[in-house]
Amino acid sequence: MAGPGSSHQINNSNWRQIVTSLYRDALTQTYCVPPVNFNKVSYVRGTVPGTGHSALVLHPPSGAAPVHNVPPVSQRPVPPSRYSLWTQESQPQAIPDRVQESDFRDDFAQNHVMVNLQELGNHRHEVMFILSQLSFGNYLNQPAYAAATAQLPRPSQLDTKKTKYSDGEADFVLIHRQHGILIGELKSVGKSPAGAQNPQPPADADVAKRVTKAVKQLDRSETVVRHLVSDVAPGLTVRKTLFLPYVSTEQLERVLDNDPQLEKAVCQSLGAANVEEAVQLCCCSDQLFQPASYWEVTPAVLSQLSTWWQHRMACTVDTLLTDDKYLDIVARFVGPATTVSVPCYNGVRVEVRTAGQAVAELGRRLALLVLTLQQLDLMNRNPRLVCLTGPPGTG
Template sequence: MQESDSRYDFAQNHVMFNLQKLGDSCHEAMFILSQLSFGNYLNQPAFAAAAAQLPRPSQLDTKKIKYSDGETDFVLIHRRHGILVGELKSVGKSQACGKNPQPPADVNVAKRVIKAVKQLDRSETVVRHLVSDVSPGMTVRKTLFLPYVSTEQLERVLDNDPQLEKAVCQSLGAANAAEAVQLCCCSDQLSQPASYWHVTPAVLSQLSTWWQHRMACHVDTLLTDDKYLDIVARFVGPATTVSVPCYNGVRVEVRTAGQAVAELGRRLALLVLTLQQLDLMNRNPRLVYLTGPPGTG
């Protein structure tokens, strides 16, 4: 595992935990997907016939951009406020978790932000296309998650780079740098990285303010209960399977009874010894030798 992967995973868990606490405090249900690869969308062969009738990321592919190869860091599906697409950048994480936190250099923040904006615009294009048959005018908003960059620094970076400020404002739908920063989730709205699980009432207040600016200020009247369930079923139902790489191999996501039975059979097939044999191996003396002609075992 590279250090950059470790930083990103830590930042993702940090943001996800805070969003979970926000949902608990607001008593509102929402689905939050992380690291959604568009190539995995409706990828199960059993649903191929039905998926062929629905919008797919590959339909947007061009010679210059292959949308189906991309992914998005966060997709939040809310019943009343629509869909939120977010890009996460862990710039500043190594300094933020030290004993003497130091903010990342402005030039590093600018590089990550411009990259995040390009990824964000691409993700928003794909997600809007995927739900176009459900409701063409459905609200899809965008945000940047910068858990180790303060709002003050982000605003300074935008003020010092007019081109970057223009790109961020156009992407987020803001009039100026100050308004754009309000639509981003920065370190001011999140818990401390050294104890990210400790979400204080003050943090929840700041996070709720960001939520109000970005999502809660508008209710998507086009999103009915049936449409909401349809979207959730596509993104997190059995037709879309996500494989998560880990140290001991790929972890399989089990969503249906059939998948559970198949996974159980796969694991049983991997067993070399029976439970009785394992018990024998663990008795004292720990090793037991059986000798004899073929068939003795």
């Protein structure tokens, strides 16, 4: 891989070599970048009293049901010598912004859709890169490659006083070797809380509200993506879709039928002639594997997902893309000049662009000592004795 010192000498051939070294089957397989979805989680870091061990304390999401009898770490009305997570020598760090309950739903939905898209790509032997949670502010933002990318299109060139495109994010951007680019906006409306009994479908008004927002986000993302690839493949096909994994096609069609203004906006954004066609171009719960059945790839669901893909992407072939242009575009979005990051427990973001890096980061996180508030409360009680019971083999 070219190093920072040679950044000013990088040309298209160098970029392609970098991509094919990171993704050896880039012209024959489906890749997800990042390769796995890392959820957002709030922690407070400190030292377990009496042990000297560093630990992370898991904070429940804001809006979740309160943990009974265990007050938040920062609000414990008891002497620090008993209930403080930190020793006298280690003062607590500032508690980061707590993850919202909606973040949990969005993370779950993001992983749900990503797994389905990867299964679809593998089943159909599609040649594409599935980029998730693409932040436009991270595009070509590495200082070491500033000289090499100085003349390339950037999101900030589109910024106005009213709209700052460089602050935007696309939930999914699919770069396909034959069919061009697909931009997908995901809405987790309808996702029931974990453990909910008899989950109910979302209200039509909630679906309409989320779809209205999604259409505006899709149109902004399309503007940015078209600009970013304009020097490589002017006129490249860029399509859009809505991912609604917990909304049925029947409900979506009903929502659009009952709201003429929203119907018009969705049809215009997706390039559909009518409501029926617009719904076919969206990916709803009917076309997706359910989270509990990822390991059961049923032919029926694969057929539904393939039908959606045929309507949305595989209907035409984009003749503008050659192998070299495809790799050039991929290199712009996932190459070393662009930051490909995932959320981290301490608020910063770490780069994970390959499966090997994902395994390394996962191993690093699994090596950390993580406690829940209930476990912390138990460890701080006097006397510090615990009796663990269970059937044979559970130890």
